[in-house]
Amino acid sequence: MLQHLSFKIAGEAGFGIKEAGLIFSRVLLNQNYFVFDYSEYPSLIRGGHNTYQATFSNQKLDCFYSKLDLLIALDQQTIDSDIDQLLPNGILIFDPTVCKIPESLHRKLVPVPLQEIVKQAQAPEITKNTVALGAAMAIIDLPLSALFASLSRSFEAKGEAVLRMNHLTAQEGFNFVKNNFPAITIKTPPSEQTEPRLFLTANDAMSLAAIASGAKAYFAYPMTPASSILHNLAKMERAAGMVVKQSEDEIAAINQAIGASFAGIRCAVGTSGGGFALMVEALGLAAITETPLVVFEVQRPGPATGVPTWTGQADLNFVRHSTPGDFLRIVVAPGDVEEAFHLTTKAFNLADKYQIPVIVLTDKLLAESRQTVTEFDHKKINIDQGNLVKNSSENYQRYANDPSGISPRALPDFGQGLVKANSDEHDFAGYSTEDAQKIEQIVNKRARKVELLKKELPPPTIYGPQNAELTIVSWGSTKLAVNQALQKLKNDSVNHLHLTYLEPLPPQTKLRLEAAKNLVVIEGNQTGQLASLLQEKTGVVINDRINKYNGRPFYPEEIEEKVSQMLKLKAQN
Known part of the structure; x- marks a missing residue:
C-alpha cells in the first residue's frame, strides 16, 4: 500500500514553476490523495531559482518530505542545486539539450526534449513546463484526462487557444515517455478517501477564520509572507461585507485598526516581523486603552530585512516583550492549517472578552504551504464579544474597577455614557492621572485579567x-x-x-x-x-x-x- 511519494519541479523564475506544481498537485487532490506542498523562491524582483515540491499519500499527511521520488529539472541550476534530494531509486525528468547530468549520478533518467517538443508544437517556451507535467503523468501512471481537467481550471479564463495549446503540449510529453520509457513508472493506487477536503495555506485559513468570526475590517501594508492574507480578504471583501484597507505603512495600519475597534468593529491587522517593529508603539496604545486587537505576525528570518522569502521562528521573544510597560497580551502560535483557522476564531473572542491585544504568530512555512484538511465546521464557531454594553448609562466609567479586571465596554454614541480612550495613564473614569494610588489601582485592574484568562x-x-x-x-x-x-x-x-x-x-x-x-x-x-x-x-x-x-x-x-x-x-x- 502506498505510504507517500514526493515530487519537485524547479527552474528559472518566469517559467510558471509554482503554477505548474500546483496544477500537478490538483491532479493528485482530484484522485483523493492527501497533499502537502512547499515552495522556495529568492527575494528578487526578477529571476532566480524557483522550486515547488509536494508530498502526496493515501494517508493523512502532517508535512512534506525533503527527499524526492520524482524531480523535474527545467534548467541546469536544478541539477546543480536539487539533485541531492532525489532518492537513490528516484526518477529524473530533464531536457538533455539543457541539462548536463554528472556521470556519477545513478538514478532513473528520463531525458525528454522539452524545448524541441515545444518548438514543433509552435507553442511559447513557457509551455515546456506543461510538456514536463505530461511526462510526469505517464510516469505516475494516472490518466492524462486528470491533467487536462487541472489545466482547464488554470487556463480556461485565458481562452480556448491557450487551453488547447496546453492540452497539446501535455499530450506530447505524455506520449514521448509512454513510447520511449514504458518501463519507468511509479504505481499510484487510488486513495479510498472520499470525504470533502480543502487544500489551503494557513494564510488562507486565517482569512476565512476572520470572516467566520465576524471581522468587518482588515488593515495591512504588504509584507512577505503575510501579504496573501491582504490579497485573500481584498478578493472577498464585498461578499463578506468587510472593509479591507492597504494602508500607507504599518504604523497607519495598526492605528486604523485600533480606531475601528474603538468604534465597535471586529478587525485585525497583519504583517511580518519588520512591520510589527513599526507597530509596537501603537500596540501599547491598544493595551492602555483596553481596545481589542488581533495582530497576525507571520515570521521570516531577521533581523532587519533578513531573508524575506524564507522561514524561521525567531520572533517569539520580540512579540512577547514588545512595547514599553507591563500589560497583558496573548501570543498564540498555530501549528498547522486547522489550528490556524480555529485559533484565529478564538483570538477574536479572547481579544474582545479581555479587551487586550492578541497576536497570532505563524511563519512563512505555514503561510505559503498548502495542506489537505477536512472542511471546517462553522457550527463550532461561537462569537463572544465579552462584556459589551449596548446602551451605556450617564454615569458610565470606561475603566470601572471590576473584580475580574474586565471593565464593561461601551461603544461611542450607544447610550448616554461618555466613552473615553486615553493613552496617558488614567483613573477608572478615563481621566489622566499622575496620582500614585490611582496609577497602582488601574495597573492592578488590568493585570487581574490574567487569572481569569489562565483558567480557560x-x-x-x-x-x-x-x-x-x-x-x-x-x-x-x-x-x-x-x-x-x-x-x-x-x-x-x-x-x-x-x-x-x-x-x-x-x-x-x-x-x-x-x-x-x-x-x-x-x-x-x-x-x-x-x-x-x-x-x-x-x-x-x-x-x-x-x-x-x-x-x-x-x-x-x-x-x-x-x-x-x-x-x-x-x-x-
Missing part, C-alpha cells in the same frame, strides 16, 4: 504515548515535521508536547514538562527562545535542543535521524 487556556497537546522515554517539545509550524516523524518512528519511546498558547503559558504546562522522563526542544531559531521561556516560567531546564535557523523548515527525515540518535545514546547510558 487549554493545556499543551500530547501526541503519541503518554509514558514515553523521550518527549519532544515544540511550538508553531515545527509541529508539522515532528508529527510526521512520529509516524515513521512509531514506538513507545518518543512522544510530542505541542504548545500553542505561549503568552501566558497555560498552568498545566509545568506539570506536563515535569511528568516527562527526558525532554528535547525543537525550534526554528538560534537562541532557543521556547526553551528559555519554559525555564523562565516553569523552572524546568531543558538542555537537549535541536535548533535550525538557516531559513529552511525542519524536515521529517532530519528529525527522525536526530531523535533516533538521541534514543540510542540514552539507551547506552
